[in-house]
Structure formats: structure tokens, C-alpha cells
Amino acid sequence: MSTLVIAEHDNSTLKVSTLNTVAAAQAMGADIDILVAGANCGAVATAAAAVLGVGKVLVADNAAYEHQLAENISLLVAEVGAGYDNILAPATPNCKNFLPRVAALLDVAQISDITSVESADTFQRPIYAGNVIATVQSADAKKVITVRTTAYDAAPGEGGSATIESLDAVHDAGLSSFVREEVAVSDRPELTSASVVISGGRGMQNGENFKLLDGIADKLGAAIGASRAAVDAGFVPNDMQVGQTGKIVAPDLYIAVGISGAIQHLAGMKDSKVIVAINKDEDAPIFQVADYGLVADLFEALPELEAKL
Amino acid sequence: MKVLVAVKRVVDYNVKVRAKADGSDVDLNNVKMAINPFCEIAVEEAVRLKEAGIATEVIAVSVGDKSCQEQIRTSLALGADRGIQVETGGSVEPLVVAKLLKGVIDKEQPQLVILGKQSIDGDNNQTGQMLGALANMGQGTFASEVVVEDGHVNVTREIDGGLQTVRLTLPAIVTTDLRLNEPRYASLPNIMKAKKKQLDVYTPDDLGVAVTSHLTQVKVEPPAERKAGIKVADVDELVDKLKNEAKVIS
Ligand SMILES: Cc1cc2nc3c(=O)[nH]c(=O)nc-3n(C[C@H](O)[C@H](O)[C@H](O)COP(=O)(O)OP(=O)(O)OC[C@H]3O[C@@H](n4cnc5c(N)ncnc54)[C@H](O)[C@@H]3O)c2cc1C
Ligand SMILES: Nc1ncnc2c1ncn2[C@@H]1O[C@H](COP(=O)(O)O)[C@@H](O)[C@H]1O
Numbered sequence: 001m002s003t004l005v006i007a008e009h010d011n012s013t014l015k016v017s018t019l020n021t022v023a024a025a026q027a028m029g030a031d032i033d034i035l036v037a038g039a040n041c042g043a044v045a046t047a048a049a050a051v052l053g054v055g056k057v058l059v060a061d062n063a064a065y066e067h068q069l070a071e072n073i074s075l076l077v078a079e080v081g082a083g084y085d086n087i088l089a090p091a092t093p094n095c096k097n098f099l100p101r102v103a104a105l106l107d108v109a110q111i112s113d114i115t116s117v118e119s120a121d122t123f124q125r126p127i128y129a130g131n132v133i134a135t136v137q138s139a140d141a142k143k144v145i146t147v148r149t150t151a152y153d154a155a156p157g158e159g160g161s162a163t164i165e166s167l168d169a170v171h172d173a174g175l176s177s178f179v180r181e182e183v184a185v186s187d188r189p190e191l192t193s194a195s196v197v198i199s200g201g202r203g204m205q206n207g208e209n210f211k212l213l214d215g216i217a218d219k220l221g222a223a224i225g226a227s228r229a230a231v232d233a234g235f236v237p238n239d240m241q242v243g244q245t246g247k248i249v250a251p252d253l254y255i256a257v258g259i260s261g262a263i264q265h266l267a268g269m270k271d272s273k274v275i276v277a278i279n280k281d282e283d284a285p286i287f288q289v290a291d292y293g294l295v296a297d298l299f300e301a302l303p304e305l306e307a308k309l
Numbered sequence: 310m311k312v313l314v315a316v317k318r319v320v321d322y323n324v325k326v327r328a329k330a331d332g333s334d335v336d337l338n339n340v341k342m343a344i345n346p347f348c349e350i351a352v353e354e355a356v357r358l359k360e361a362g363i364a365t366e367v368i369a370v371s372v373g374d375k376s377c378q379e380q381i382r383t384s385l386a387l388g389a390d391r392g393i394q395v396e397t398g399g400s401v402e403p404l405v406v407a408k409l410l411k412g413v414i415d416k417e418q419p420q421l422v423i424l425g426k427q428s429i430d431g432d433n434n435q436t437g438q439m440l441g442a443l444a445n446m447g448q449g450t451f452a453s454e455v456v457v458e459d460g461h462v463n464v465t466r467e468i469d470g471g472l473q474t475v476r477l478t479l480p481a482i483v484t485t486d487l488r489l490n491e492p493r494y495a496s497l498p499n500i501m502k503a504k505k506k507q508l509d510v511y512t513p514d515d516l517g518v519a520v521t522s523h524l525t526q527v528k529v530e531p532p533a534e535r536k537a538g539i540k541v542a543d544v545d546e547l548v549d550k551l552k553n554e555a556k557v558i559s
């Protein structure tokens with residue numbers, strides 16, 4: 001059996017989510033190759049070749065793939081993936097964008113967000129905002145799968161010595177073009193792989209007050225997240241949303257501040273190892289999942305917490 | 310320009326769904342059903358395009374048994390002009406939904422097809438993208454802004470790290486994210502008017518699509534329970550617990 005893992009990257013660095021996906025591929029027990037599609041992405045290919053347990057790294061380095069346009073990447077992945085039993089990608093916004101196109105081109109189902117491999121054709125995945133875990137069996141000869149990265153510890157990124165092979169095929173569907181990107185650069189760890197996450201909700205009242213989380217995040221090396229309400233209100237950018245329809249996180253420590261604990265939010269963080277909730281309403285549902293709940297006004301509790309860490 | 314909107318009937322987002330005791334399926338007895346929130350955003354966007362004079366007709370389509378006509382009527386009350394139900398015995402997989410929607414596209418020839426990014430029951434996040442591949446159209450997924458210009462649509466997308474704008478040749482697919490718009494409420498007169506709007510029913514056969522199944526749900530079960538936590542008295546106790554009991558900070 002053979003598995004093709006699609007690398008998540010930004011043309012210069014290989015993202016940890018790729019390593020989580022390699023771990024899921026290992027659970028399937030197949031030979032693993034990695035596909036790197038991008039532009040000027042040689043450094044990513046080198047990093048992918050060092051991942052332990054990988055046989056071959058295929059690199060499609062072309063301007064057509066620079067911005068990961070789904071129309072182009074899907075043609076490439078469907079072509080390369082034709083030779084594999086399984087195609088796996090991390091359930092990141094980028095891979096969620098193109099992988100279903102690949103499945104449709106190959107006329108097979110996609111299994112989204114798997115959290116466990118039960119056998120070569122049977123997988124578990126959360127549905128209904130994680131309130132139910134479904135076990136699904138696939139009848140397709142070829143499996144197209146996205147992996148919930150929090151369910152798998154990253155495979156070692158060093159120690160491997162895969163061969164690197166360039167692919168010449170260029171697929172430009174001619175349906176779409178890149179216009180612009182507004183991406184915020186942050187020194188903080190990535191939300192989905194940070195070991196500590198501190199998130200603010202509507203209780204933060206405005207974007208300015210999110211600064212109250214900064215000092216604590218600095219001390220803990222934490223990433224900062226948010227509830228949908230905080231994003232909708234414009235306090236913080238959209239990519240900070242944690243939840244069913246945002247990012248899924250499972251850090252060692254998750255601190256929810258001024259967040260009520262709606263099911264959609266819980267779906268994104270309830271697999272964290274330790275959960276702390278700070279909320280002034282002692283009946284807030286967030287306390288039902290919190291290991292440590294502090295009933296307090298966040299505007300008093302946060303400065304004190306920062307001082308005492 | 311015709312706009313096609315795909316709407317799905319799902320469990321209301323406030324309902325906490327549970328697995329049946331025998332693990333055969335989720336328990337949907339007497340559960341409130343609604344239009345998938347992302348589909349509601351899709352309808353709103355289409356109706357706004359019509360109000361702006363860009364769209365000429367908005368067609369709401371749903372795949373499912375007869376009960377999904379309720380969500381089509383909701384869409385009509387929100388401002389869609391007519392509805393299409395594709396009759397299937399029960400719920401079908403995203404790939405099949407995409408094939409059926411492709412069949413509707415072939416009949417209706419819309420310039421823009423708007424779907425939700427995700428149905429909140431199956432949490433698949435697949436149908437729009439699959440439809441893009443089947444119809445050979447460009448896609449603007451997870452949209453937070455949609456701007457139609459002649460022959461093109463510019464879609465601003467919510468991506469990792471921020472926003473990306475892509476330009477797609479029409480006809481094209483858009484899938485909605487939460488920030489695209491805030492859907493209106495249907496007024497009583499519009500709900501009454503919706504009852505009289507045209508609603509056609511097609512079978513998969515009419516669309517030349519075979520309903521297949523690639524996946525079997527073997528069982529469903531509740532997720533692992535978290536053990537009950539405690540309330541701490543103050544920040545000092547919190548810091549102490551995190552250091553000495555949970556050992557997650559040093
Ligand atoms: C289709 C759909 C998808 C969704 N996806 C997501 C998602 O991915 N992620 C997500 O988070 N939500 C999501 N939601 C929204 C979700 O249902 C809730 O509306 C949202 O999570 C609420 O955010 P919140 O807890 O910040 O706000 P609220 O529910 O308003 O809670 C604010 C909390 O702050 C507390 N508070 C206020 N002031 C203070 C103070 N001074 N000190 C301490 N505490 C204070 C209050 O007691 C309250 O508990 C989704 C909803 C839908 C319909
Ligand atoms: N049965 C259906 N009928 C109509 N539209 C659907 C159906 N299933 C999915 N869709 C559309 O596809 C979107 C994404 O669904 P999914 O891929 O299941 O997460 C939904 O928001 C709808 O717009």
C-alpha cells in the first residue's frame with residue numbers, strides 16, 4: 001500500500017501539520033511519499049526529505065502553484081495521486097480548499113478530519129461539532145482523507161533521507177488568478193501547534209483589551225485565539241477563531257477568557273489537556289469543561305495573573 | 310445573471326446532538342431542524358446581488374427528502390425567486406450532492422453558484438469544491454467578500470493568517486464564511502408570498518445522476534468525557550494548581 005501526503009507550507013517552510021499527517025499515514029501502515037507543490041519551494045522539499053519514514057519527495061515547483069490556487073493544485077494532485085492508494089492532507093484551510101476537488105476528479109468520496117485509523121478502510125471522525133464520533137468505512141479503492149492534526153503527534157522532522165524528484169507537469173486550469181493577500185505576521189507560535197493557547201471572547205469588550213492577553217501570552221509562550229463573537233465584532237482577525245468552523249486546537253493548556261462556552265467553541269478546544277476558564281458568570285457553560293474555573297471579572301483577574309506568573 | 314444557491318436542511322445549531330444508545334446513528338427524534346447557517350448566508354448574499362441589480366434571478370436548490378422543501382420555502386421567504394428540490398430518499402454524500410447540483414447547473418446555466426462552506430451536521434466542507442471540479446469552474450471558498458465585475462468575480466477568502474483575494478472567471482463557485490454578511494429575518498408578508506413561489510421537484514434520474522454510496526457509517530458514539538473540574542477561589546490558587554497539580558506551567 002502507498003500513501004501520498006500533501007505538504008502544507010508557505011513556499012519557504014514546511015508546516016508542522018504535514019508532520020502530523022505523516023503520523024496518520026504511518027498509522028495506515030503504508031509507504032509514504034510527500035508532494036510539495038509551490039513556487040521556489042526548494043527549501044520545503046529539503047525539509048520534507050528529512051522527515052523520518054518518508055521514501056520520496058515529489059516537487060512541483062512552478063508559478064502556477066505559488067498561491068496554492070485550488071483549480072491548479074487539484075489537477076496536479078489528482079494526476080500524481082492516481083498512482084497511490086491513499087492521499088492524505090492536513091485539515092488546514094489550504095488543504096480543505098483543494099482536496100475535495102481532487103476527490104471529485106478521481107470520483108471518490110473524501111473523508112474529512114479523521115482522528116483515528118481503525119483499519120485500512122475504516123476511520124473515525126467527529127461530526128455534529130464533535131458531539132458525536134462517527135466510525136466510517138470507505139468502499140473506494142482510493143482514499144482521499146484530511147487529517148485532524150491535533151489527533152496525531154508530529155512525526156520526527158529529522159533523521160529521514162528521502163530522495164527528491166522534480167515533476168515537470170504544469171497544470172494551469174486558467175479559471176482563477178491571485179489578486180492579493182493580507183496576512184498578519186506574528187512572532188507568536190502558531191495557534192494550531194502552540195502548547196499554550198489563551199483565547200478571548202466577547203467579554204473582552206474590544207480589540208484594545210486583547211492587549212491584556214499579550215503579557216500573559218509572552219510569559220507562557222502562548223498563541224492567542226478568540227471566539228467567533230470576538231472575531232465578528234472585529235476585535236481580532238478571522239484566523240484567530242477557535243471552534244467548529246474555525247481552528248481546532250488541543251494544547252497542553254487552554255485558557256478561555258470571557259468566553260461563554262457555546263458548543264461551536266467547545267468543538268475547537270475541548271481536547272486540550274488542561275482547560276482554564278475565567279468568566280464572571282458562574283453558570284457559564286465553559287465551566288463544565290474547565291479543569292480550573294475562576295469566577296472573576298477578567299479586567300481584574302488578567303493583570304493579577306500576569307503579575308503572578 | 311442567474312444565481313443558484315444550495316441550501317441544506319440540518320439540525321438547528323443550538324441543539325446538542327447525541328448518539329443513540331445502540332450506536333446505530335444520531336438521535337434526531339423531535340429535534341428542531343433549520344437551514345444550515347452557512348446556507349442562510351449564501352441566500353442572503355444572492356439576494357443582495359439581486360437587490361444591487363447584478364443578479365436577475367435567485368434559485369434555491371436543496372437535495373433531500375420532501376422535508377427539505379421547508380428550507381427551500383425559508384430561502385424563498387428571504388428573497389429567492391424560485392426553488393428546486395432534488396428528491397433523494399434520505400441524506401446523500403457530498404460527492405453525490407455535488408453531482409446532482411452539477412445536473413441542476415446544466416439545466417439552469419447560472420453564472421454564480423453560492424454554497425455554504427460547511428454543513429454543521431456532517432462537518433464535511435466538501436460540496437462546493439467538488440462541484441467546482443465537476444463543473445470545471447473556479448472557486449472562491451470561505452468567502453468574506455464577493456464582488457462581481459463583468460465576466461469575473463473577485464472573492465476575498467478567510468485563510469490561515471488573514472485574507473486572500475482571488476479573481477475567478479464566471480461562471481464560478483463561491484462558498485460562504487461567517488463574516489460574509491448578516492442574514493436578514495424573513496418578514497411575515499414575505500413568508501406568505503414564499504408559499505406561492507414556484508418550487509420544482511426533480512429526481513436524480515431527471516438529472517442523469519446515479520445515487521451511489523461510497524461510505525458506510527459503521528457506528529456513532531459519544532466523545533470521551535472530560536472529568537469534572539473544580540472552581541478555584543482566586544488567581545493565587547489558579548497559579549498554584551497550574552504549577553503544582555497540572556504541572557503545565559513552571
Ligand atoms: C454556524 C455557526 C458556526 C459557529 N462557529 C463558531 C466557532 O467556530 N467558534 C466560536 O467560538 N463560535 C462559533 N459560533 C458562535 C457560537 O455559537 C457563540 O455565539 C460564540 O462562541 C459566543 O462567543 P463568546 O463566548 O465570546 O460570547 P458570549 O456568548 O456573549 O459570551 C461572553 C462571555 O463573557 C463573559 N464576560 C463578560 N464580561 C466579562 C468580564 N468582565 N469578566 C469575565 N467574563 C466576562 C460573559 O459572562 C459570557 O459568558 C458559531 C455559530 C454558528 C451559528
Ligand atoms: N443536501 C444538500 N442540499 C443542498 N445543498 C447541500 C446539501 N449538502 C450540502 N450542500 C451544500 O454544500 C455546502 C457544504 O456542505 P458540506 O460539504 O456537506 O459541508 C452546504 O452549506 C450547502 O450549501
